[in-house]
Amino acid sequence: MIYEFVHNGELKTVDLKDNRIATFPDVNKAVEIDCSPDGRFYLHNGDARSEVHAVVSGDTIFVDINSVLYEFTIPSQDGGKGTSGGGDMADPSKVYAPMPGKVVKVIAVEGDEVEAKAQLIIVEAMKMEHICIAKAKGKVTAVNFKEGDQVDTETPLIELELAE
Amino acid sequence: MPELFKKVLVANRGEIAVRVLRACRTLGIKTVSVYSTADRYAVHTLMADECYEIGPPPPLESYLCIDKIIDAAKKAGADAIHPGYGFLAENAAFSQACIDNNLVFIGPSPESIQLMGNKVESRKKMVNAGVPLIPGMKDAGESIEQFRKAADKAGYPVLIKAAAGGGGKGMRVVHKQEELETAVDGAKREAKSAFGDDTVYLEKYITDPRHIEFQVFADSHGNAVHVFERECSIQRRHQKIVEESPSIAVTPELRKKMGEAAVEVVKAANYVNAGTVEFLLDTSGKFYFLEMNTRIQVEHPITEEVAGVDLVAEQLRVASGFPLSKQFKNLSQRGHAIEVRIYAEDAGNNFMPSIGKILLYQEPTGPGVRIDSGVRHNSEVGIDYDPIMAKLICWGEDRDTARARMVKALSEYKILGLRHSIKYLSDIVAHEKFGSGETYTDFIERNFSDWSDGVDENMEMALATAAVANALVKPDHVASGNGDMGSRDYNPWLTIGSWRIGEKIK
Numbered sequence: 001m002i003y004e005f006v007h008n009g010e011l012k013t014v015d016l017k018d019n020r021i022a023t024f025p026d027v028n029k030a031v032e033i034d035c036s037p038d039g040r041f042y043l044h045n046g047d048a049r050s051e052v053h054a055v056v057s058g059d060t061i062f063v064d065i066n067s068v069l070y071e072f073t074i075p076s077q078d079g080g081k082g083t084s085g086g087g088d089m090a091d092p093s094k095v096y097a098p099m100p101g102k103v104v105k106v107i108a109v110e111g112d113e114v115e116a117k118a119q120l121i122i123v124e125a126m127k128m129e130h131i132c133i134a135k136a137k138g139k140v141t142a143v144n145f146k147e148g149d150q151v152d153t154e155t156p157l158i159e160l161e162l163a164e
Numbered sequence: 165m166p167e168l169f170k171k172v173l174v175a176n177r178g179e180i181a182v183r184v185l186r187a188c189r190t191l192g193i194k195t196v197s198v199y200s201t202a203d204r205y206a207v208h209t210l211m212a213d214e215c216y217e218i219g220p221p222p223p224l225e226s227y228l229c230i231d232k233i234i235d236a237a238k239k240a241g242a243d244a245i246h247p248g249y250g251f252l253a254e255n256a257a258f259s260q261a262c263i264d265n266n267l268v269f270i271g272p273s274p275e276s277i278q279l280m281g282n283k284v285e286s287r288k289k290m291v292n293a294g295v296p297l298i299p300g301m302k303d304a305g306e307s308i309e310q311f312r313k314a315a316d317k318a319g320y321p322v323l324i325k326a327a328a329g330g331g332g333k334g335m336r337v338v339h340k341q342e343e344l345e346t347a348v349d350g351a352k353r354e355a356k357s358a359f360g361d362d363t364v365y366l367e368k369y370i371t372d373p374r375h376i377e378f379q380v381f382a383d384s385h386g387n388a389v390h391v392f393e394r395e396c397s398i399q400r401r402h403q404k405i406v407e408e409s410p411s412i413a414v415t416p417e418l419r420k421k422m423g424e425a426a427v428e429v430v431k432a433a434n435y436v437n438a439g440t441v442e443f444l445l446d447t448s449g450k451f452y453f454l455e456m457n458t459r460i461q462v463e464h465p466i467t468e469e470v471a472g473v474d475l476v477a478e479q480l481r482v483a484s485g486f487p488l489s490k491q492f493k494n495l496s497q498r499g500h501a502i503e504v505r506i507y508a509e510d511a512g513n514n515f516m517p518s519i520g521k522i523l524l525y526q527e528p529t530g531p532g533v534r535i536d537s538g539v540r541h542n543s544e545v546g547i548d549y550d551p552i553m554a555k556l557i558c559w560g561e562d563r564d565t566a567r568a569r570m571v572k573a574l575s576e577y578k579i580l581g582l583r584h585s586i587k588y589l590s591d592i593v594a595h596e597k598f599g600s601g602e603t604y605t606d607f608i609e610r611n612f613s614d615w616s617d618g619v620d621e622n623m624e625m626a627l628a629t630a631a632v633a634n635a636l637v638k639p640d641h642v643a644s645g646n647g648d649m650g651s652r653d654y655n656p657w658l659t660i661g662s663w664r665i666g667e668k669i670k
Binding site: 001003005007008012014016019020022024027029031032033035041043052053054055056057061062063064065066067068069070071072074 | 521523524526574575577578580581583584586587590617618619621622623624625626627628629630631632633634635636637
């Protein structure tokens with residue numbers, strides 16, 4: 001099962017098998033984490049085991065590894081479904097920010113061929129990461145912002161030329 | 165024969181309020197706490213026999229509000245008020261208000277507080293008592309000419325300090341004459357905005373100094389003693405973060421000399437109850453009086469561990485009118501103690517205060533481990549107050565044992581739900597320069613200016629742990645590429661609330 005988390009504005013991917021063995025797309029390494037019946041987490045390294053700590057609260061997962069703290073957020077994937085956003089939400093060729101905020105990561109590059117639900121750009125607003133996704137298959141024709149830009153809900157972040 | 169107080173109000177919050185409440189209970193004194201609306205369910209609020217709400221979260225409308233606290237004390241029928249540290253602890257008007265309302269202020273007289281609160285006045289008094297001072301101006305400076313003359317006389321580098329100062333505000337180090345005028349103006353501006361008083365003065369800046377302070381104690385029967393030193397050289401922006409006792413730089417002869425000077429300060433100020441006399445110690449063994457703190461200090465536990473006394477209980481006894489107890493007349497030092505302050509702050513991001521709810525709280529234990537804490541599982545840490553959550557104190561037969569216990573204890577201390585400084589503190593205590601005792605007041609600048617928490621090192625382990633925790637708790641969250649977006653309307657998190665490892669989902 002593939003999981004995605006945002007850490008310090010960066011999207012991280014982890015592939016978890018049997019709720020136990022984790023592998024990573026860019027790192028040639030497997031990590032085995034065992035959750036004991038009493039809900040504690042143990043890192044396996046051969047025969048050695050060491051306890052690590054984690055708490056899940058809402059969309060945030062707090063982790064402590066050897067006293068180093070990690071705060072992962074589960075990205076919200078609202079793809080501009082149009083709850084609070086302005087712009088023309090009905091037009092799938094334009095992707096808007098759901099709330100005014102700051103661009104933390106631009107994933108799409110002009111000219112990319114993207115599938116529906118592909119991640120295009122991540123906006124941070126109200127301390128939450130919003131991953132804006134493509135609502136339909138198409139080709140990226142414009143990327144209107146770069147990382148660090150403040151964005152509103154009126155100007156499209158990404159424009160697509162829809163396939164058929 | 166004096167009688168011990170029957171009921172004491174603690175005019176503070178957090179770990180120090182808890183500490184004072186414990187001392188009262190040990191002595192069989194009934195306790196009263198006060199709380200702002202932010203602290204309705206705080207540890208200190210619920211621990212006392214009675215508690216009184218004194219207003220909204222901002223300290224000016226609650227914990228700093230003299231009238232409300234006096235009212236609560238009268239309503240509860242308390243005999244005395246313990247101010248803790250911070251808030252009203254060094255407020256002469258508060259000490260006076262207690263007296264005016266027939267309440268005992270557990271601390272020194274308003275006159276002592278006022279004298280020591282004014283750095284220019286207290287320096288004058290100390291000169292007359294023969295206590296060594298850092299060369300510099302005897303009075304607050306007005307014209308830049310005065311500052312220039314004093315700087316030339318003391319020799320550069322010099323330090324500009326605010327008369328009403330503290331916590332590093334209104335302080336400037338000046339290395340050359342050309343920089344003097346700008347520094348004086350800057351310090352004045354900062355002093356004005358921080359304390360409402362732009363009086364500044366100048367003194368010689370000591371290179372490679374150590375911050376050595378002496379715990380002192382005096383009763384109302386003319387007895388005054390010192391309870392040895394604490395070294396608090398590890399500071400970040402003039403705020404202490406690691407303290408230890410004894411100091412490895414203080415020899416028995418020096419201890420005797422400095423201790424005598426500290427007691428001299430106590431006598432010159434006509435001081436009663438617990439206090440701290442701060443000195444700077446230079447590399448040649450010369451020491452200079454800095455200031456006297458007229459309260460129980462944050463770092464008092466290391467003195468308690470080394471001297472085997474209860475300073476807060478003694479405060480209560482002495483304020484009740486008793487003479488200093490037996491233990492304070494035959495004091496000796498045993499072993500070594502180190503304290504670290506656990507703050508809710510982001511050590512990896514410029515020490516920004518961190519707020520949130522403590523979702524997991526696990527304290528270390530074992531021989532020589534003591535924790536003075538004001539928080540527990542599910543405590544909320546807000547923005548209105550000092551972000552100190554707890555203090556960890558480790559004692560050992562010698563310094564290396566105390567250090568080893570501290571590093572071990574810090575590795576077991578788990579707080580999740582907000583950012584804290586545990587990893588940073590552990591790296592300091594484990595640092596080789598700390599081990600070799602090269603602890604000058606610029607230790608942090610010198611050794612930790614490019615510190616980072618090292619998140620990348622164990623990123624995969626952290627991600628794996630997050631994924632497992634997430635899978636077991638929130639199985640519907642998967643990445644968009646593989647998951648079924650349509651099913652995301654169902655979100656158990658909207659109903660389940662916070663979840664903690666080790667507990668069953670309710």
